[in-house]
Ligand SMILES: *[C@@H]1O[C@H](CO)[C@@H](O)[C@H](O)[C@H]1NC(C)=O
């Protein structure tokens with residue numbers, strides 16, 4: 001291996017074109033370090049404005065390795081080498097890490113985590129909008145255990161609220177914003193067991209329409225859960241699997257209309273053109289359901305019928321900005337996770353890049369003076385890349401050497417387990433004989449135990465590894481250099497957050513998802529951090545790990561609490577970018 005590696009290294013050194021000319025000048029790096037340091041110092045002048053608006057971007061399954069690979073992909077899509085490029089989220093001034101386990105799970109799922117970061121209460125996996133007193137699937141444990149979300153709190157404060165997702169709007173992440181369910185899969189009553197129906201538990205689609213009937217904007221997929229069983233889908237009338245699923249015979253789109261106050265205009269759309277043709281100043285409530293189930297992957301999207309995530313976000317922000325009291329918007333890049341579950345790294349990473357595009361667009365549509373943006377994830381995946389690939393190697397490409405065990409090539413991107421596990425003639429498949437750059441190529445997985453079982457073929461367990469890498473680039477460094485890490489980030493208007501919490505940045509806190517609200521201080525709510533200031537002297541790029549498999553250790557960062565009437569909101573999952581934009 002060492003020999004192969006040295007040879008590869010030699011090859012790299014010889015091909016000088018791998019290194020951009022300016023990067024050969026030590027001054028370039030020193031200047032970057034100085035700029036990074038200046039940015040970090042500038043952050044000492046905290047923006048203490050009270051945020052009127054809050055946008056929470058959630059990349060489902062977007063762990064640290066995914067972010068790094070998406071950054072490279074974004075650069076390569078712009079015909080650059082990629083490693084040096086910056087995601088929009090990289091331009092945020094603060095970054096933090098958090099633990100995202102569920103109360104009963106080491107490897108969490110999107111339902112329990114959504115309950116944690118939206119409602120501020122850690123919960124069991126598979127459950128949404130309920131405390132850990134609820135057992136998954138047990139309808140009869142639900143009563144009295146409901147917890148409310150920041151979407152509800154924002155609504156109660158008179159703000160406009162919205163949900164935008166690339167999954168069905170009843171999926172785990174969005175549903176924790178408005179529903180309370182012992183099972184995330186209870187999309188409609190057609191998916192519920194008899195005992196749950198008899199026990200009086202309501203399906204999630206019905207809760208979407210009934211629990212908070214005045215959500216201004218709901219955009220995503222999930223038409224079929226809204227209509228009676230066997231109702232043909234408007235877009236795919238021939239497809240049986242896309243027909244309505246409801247047993248109660250309700251038309252929830254009609255019910256959604258009917259629940260709106262007289263004199264208000266409620267529009268339901270299912271086609272991109274209809275969405276983009278709306279005169280938003282004449283619409284008070286907007287429901288857009290563009291697919292029967294989840295929306296189609298961005299790479300495969302029909303750009304006539306389906307809007308992109310960015311397009312939906314732009315419409316949502318314009319709708320919500322009409323409310324002078326501000327807004328809360330949840331934006332989910334929900335299919336990053338699905339791409340990874342299917343072992344389709346290309347789909348997953350293009351979804352992540354599209355989420356990042358939406359982050360950038362939202363930044364252009366709002367002002368840092370009154371809008372707080374948070375970008376985070378709920379859990380990671382068993383997605384890695386490594387293999388000493390040279391600078392600018394296509395992100396979906398091969399490592400420069402062969403495996404020293406079977407002497408076959410391998411792609412840089414691999415999965416710990418998943419459907420890409422493939423044995424051909426008793427051996428690992430020779431990937432150079434297949435189209436590994438295809439959108440639906442399933443990267444190889446080391447899932448030996450799953451070869452005869454299909455559990456793994458259908459479901460890739462999510463990465464349980466705590467994301468602790470420093471792959472967050474410039475921001476991480478900026479945050480490290482920052483002696484004061486504000487914990488005001490999720491604080492909205494005083495009426496919404498009367499008691500900002502003090503976030504105690506001691507190692508003891510690492511394990512706490514919810515910080516006590518009793519240690520209160522009035523704003524500015526800051527956390528004192530003893531950080532290694534010297535870390536700021538390193539430039540962003542120098543901090544990048546050479547492989548996301550084993551990132552260098554870095555100082556843990558902690559999350560901000562959010563309090564509301566004595567409640568603290570959750571720490572957020574995985575890497576969290578937050579604050580106002582503008583810094584490198
Ligand atoms: C709750 O429902 C489960 C079945 O889902 C049943 O086994 C259990 O006995 C019920 N518990 C109570 C207290 O009714």
Ligand SMILES: *[C@@H]1O[C@H](CO)[C@@H](O)[C@H](O)[C@H]1NC(C)=O
Nearest residue numbers: 229230231232237238240243
């Ligand atoms: C379902 O719909 C199809 C086509 O509209 C119809 O032919 C069929 O009889 C329906 N099935 C049931 C069980 O209602």
Ligand SMILES: *[C@@H]1O[C@H](CO)[C@@H](O)[C@H](O)[C@H]1NC(C)=O
Nearest residue numbers: 276277278279280281282283
């Ligand atoms: C949208 O509606 C507003 C209010 O009715 C009207 O003033 C405006 O001209 C309309 N814009 C377009 C492009 O039709």
Ligand SMILES: *[C@@H]1O[C@H](CO)[C@@H](O)[C@H](O)[C@H]1NC(C)=O
Nearest residue numbers: 299300301302303304305308
């Ligand atoms: C829409 O998709 C078609 C077919 O993939 C492509 O040719 C066209 O350029 C796309 N249009 C836009 C506006 O992206």
Ligand SMILES: *[C@@H]1O[C@H](CO)[C@@H](O)[C@H](O)[C@H]1NC(C)=O
Nearest residue numbers: 406407408409430431432433
């Ligand atoms: C793998 O496939 C490539 C291209 O088909 C071939 O040149 C190479 O010899 C194969 N390697 C092994 C170890 O089979």
